[in-house]
Amino acid sequence: MLTYQQFVKNLALYYLFGSFIAVIGVGVVLIPTTLALEPRDLLPLTIIVFSSILCMMSVEWFFFKRHAKPIKNVCMAEAPSYEELKTAYYQAHQFPKLTGYRILGPHLFGLSIPAVILTIFFIRIELVHIPYAYILYGIVCAVLIAGMHAMIEYYHTSTAIIPILEHIQKKSLHLYQKKLTLEGKKIISLKTKFQLSALLFGAFPLLLFSLATQMRLSQGEALLIEVYWVWSLLVLLVGCGLSLYGARLLFSIVAEPLNHLHDKMKKVQEGNFDVRAAEYYSDEFSQTINGFNHMVKGLKTREVINNQLYESFFETLATTLDARDSYTAGHSVRVAEYAVEIGKKAGLTKEQLQTLRKTGLLHDIGKIGVPDDVLLKEGRLTEEEFKAIQLHPVLGEEILRTIQPADLMEKLIPGVRSYHERIDGGGYPDRLMGDQIPLFGKILAVADAFDAMTSDRPYRLGMSQKKALQILKEGSGTQWDPQFVKYFIEWCNENNQANHEHKEKPAAML
Template sequence: MPRYQALRKRLAVNYIASWAATAVLALLSIRSLTLHLHAAESRYLAGILTAALLLSLLIGIYLIFRQVRPYRDIQLQVETGTGLQQAYDFLHTLPTYAFCRILYLHYICLSLPVVLLSTILGRLDLLHLSFIHTLYIVISLFFAAHLHAIIEFIMTTRAIRPYITAVKNKAKAIGALLTYTGKQFVSLGSTTGMRTTFIIIMYPSLLIFFITEVQQFYFSEIVMREYAGGLGVWLLLLGIGFSMFAAACLIKRDTLEAVEQDSQTKDGQIEPSTCHSAFYSMTEGFNRLSLELKERDELVKQLQDSYFCTLSAALDARDPYTAGHSMRVAEYSVMIGRKLGLAEEELDTLYKTALIHDIGKVGIPDMVLLKEGKLSEEEYLTIQRHPVLGESILQHVQPAQSIKPFLSGVRSHHERYDGKGYPDQLAGERIPLFGRIIAVADAFDAMTSDRPYRKGMKDEEAISILEQGRGTQWDPIIAGIFVDQYRCRPSCC
């Protein structure tokens, strides 16, 4: 609750300060436009303006309290860790509400009453203002209203900054992501911002132009010179100062926003700033795009993993005696890859390659693949075609670039280190690394798995064969790593 009360007080004080500055400027401007009026008429006009300004002040304070009131309930939720997104959105709407509130107050509580009451007093022959005077007064009030709205917008933005920071810190502590998608109301790059910039630049010039036009109509050249050297100069300086202050605040706000966003760029995401601006809209869009791309990449990875697992399961399903073979070979391969110091991305590729290393067997007839007895020479040659068939099958997968890393391992997993393997009789390190790794893992699982025509070997017997085949059938380093890792597994567990 203290935060709610402090925010309400800060916004009210800001409004009173900006209202006072605008009131002084408006009174001086209108006074300069109506120097020709008699004392009684000036008092009537001053009374109208004073009443209208006080009315706008009171209604403005009431509207501030009313607009901030929902934050009281939201703040209670924020303190308990809920309602963070609601508080984040609500705080970001306050500058826009402030901008609209000022404009509506000026139009309804200031411009409209001044015109109506001036017209009524004119009908009663108590105030003599021509149509052109009234028009100039309304235009002056219009420009003053927009300057007031700009300053109020910027001051409100600064006021909510610590509260937004508190909400962001709370969200970060619980791992929540806050996003704001509301409409940006004032920005130097928007249509409204262009209009705002025009008003800031033109206000002093137009104000002095209106006043000069009126004074030339009513007063002599001597009086005009006195005016130009007195009240006119001070009024012009005041208008220029007011405009420069608004412009400086607006430019500084967006410039600091750009610097802050630039300094907070990290991990492919830009930290949202503590106030909403054109730069915030841009970075918010960047963050959303970044998150969507990450989600899409994660989905693609899941689909790819599922695709490889499905291929592996479909292949193993053809032969109940080899069920789970591809999965075990993949696990053994990753174990070897880790000891070789492969990066996580390489290990992922190795795992998937091992899962589908026998994919070419889908092109081998069942009468050969599932034969329970010893294979004939011709049947053995048919079986030896499966690495090439596997590569050929995978080459049809699109996009080709995505499947390319898996091809060499699939094709070469039956090559021998001494060059007597198949299909290309590669030797030594000419055999792709994945092929050398999978060859060891595949051989061990094949030797220890049951077949229709024989029972699987014991693990130690298979390990002994791997040791004997180091440097001839298998890569000596890779086979040695597997043997060492497998033998130390029970003690490590």
């Protein structure tokens, strides 16, 4: 309701403004400076003008209500049908053209026909004492005013319909989850707009000046050269001013959609494929925006597929790594899950959590380069064999640096290389300590240690969760970062509590 009321209010303001510009530019310039009217004719002519305006407004209001009815019905109704929304959406796009037609039709003829009839009648009964030629001048003036007014109103209405289009679009999405679109249809082409605008705005000063000159010459009035130049300069200035204003409006219909598209393209360049350009336009830009939206939709689909392939790559590679040792099957996936839960507790962003998960899935990728007789050995490792094992974080980094695109792997490298470092500096491969250890390395160290302790091995059974958490507590501040140990223990307790409640719930319901 409020949207429609604001729409009508804006149209009324634009109408008054356009009328003022057109009437001031033509009528006020021509009549006082050109026509020689007797004082006794002013009152009858004023009556004629006001009567004609009332007639014009009545006819124009009738057509306005008829044109606005589909839009009003949709704005007033709480749940209009989808067909009603489609009709209103198309009618809103048509509204600038219909506004131009109203001014060139009901507006022009609703004013000029009553004015001509009344003027002829008043001349015949001698209430008005002007030549019949003035009626012809008046008709030409009315056509000039209507033409200028129609063009100004067309451009202003193109702006006024935007909130209405947004409102109708939102209703369609809310009620039916369907987006309304012109599908690239043109209502009025840019070519037509430019041709009509160039004709009107370009020829307007000449037509105005020619008409004013003819009106003065027809009166047989001798003009001093100084008076003539002052008068002609005034007429030309007004005509050129209106043309410049019209040119500014014409420029806006091109600049506005271009700026809108430019803003949306910048967002796409930033990687936002959810953006869509608004379909506010019903000329060639309708086709351009429709094509742009289809392109972005295609990019979004491709991005989803690429992400699925990307995620599948990590999952498959992690599964392949774990397959080398049946006793560690699922290790990488579990470490990734534990690390993400710690990251959530630590307040990491969504993007950071995604990177942390991928790092967790590939944290053991360097073990590809460790010989099976060392990696799968059941007994105690020799010093030389342990040194070979200690190289796997470095080998992991080297492997990731060979994978393209390099910038995607670069984020994973710090965590892969450093997850065997210790807070006290006793880890490997770089003997980092404290804050020297990358964030993901410290998180993965806790997740990897917990899963290693609770998983079965050929030479031992996995320990209980309680015992593993106790060891993490004891090593907090020396082997592992105390904050991340704390977060992991909190998550384990919450997870255990949730599982306990879930198991008890069916019994409680009996």
